[in-house]
Amino acid sequence: MGNLSKQHCEACRADAEPASQAEIEDYRRELPSWEILERESIRRLERVFTFKNFKQALAFTNRVGELAEEAGHHPALLTEWGKVTVIWWTHAIKGLHKNDFVMAAKTDEAARTDEAAK
Numbered sequence: 001m002g003n004l005s006k007q008h009c010e011a012c013r014a015d016a017e018p019a020s021q022a023e024i025e026d027y028r029r030e031l032p033s034w035e036i037l038e039r040e041s042i043r044r045l046e047r048v049f050t051f052k053n054f055k056q057a058l059a060f061t062n063r064v065g066e067l068a069e070e071a072g073h074h075p076a077l078l079t080e081w082g083k084v085t086v087i088w089w090t091h092a093i094k095g096l097h098k099n100d101f102v103m104a105a106k107t108d109e110a111a112r113t114d115e116a117a118k
């Protein structure tokens, strides 16, 4: 297990460097369940978490929302019955920054300590 989840987000600035391909490959070794998808010409990190019901999915959504507020870095969250889709990207650079990988690792950690998440 690496240390991405223990790191902190830097301020999101429009002139921030996007993650390089080599960095992305390196970070993804710690994030095997995340996919990189391109939507509307923006690369994003996406993972689906599953739950037994809507209530557990909503509780996890709120936990991820708290992490986002603590970090000042915010995901797209789609809460459905038994399922939460979490998508990270950096609005300021319309792409992937190290912050997104740090937040994906924090999301995984939240799921690991959440009995209900699969």
Ligand SMILES: C[C@H](O)[C@H](O)[C@H]1CNC2=NC(N)=NC(=O)C2=N1
Binding pocket: 012, 013, 072, 073, 074, 075, 088, 089, 090, 091, 092, 093
């Ligand atoms: C002012 C405020 O910190 C910025 O607008 C932050 C808020 N949260 C953010 N979240 C994400 N994912 N990308 C950003 O560029 C971003 N910018």
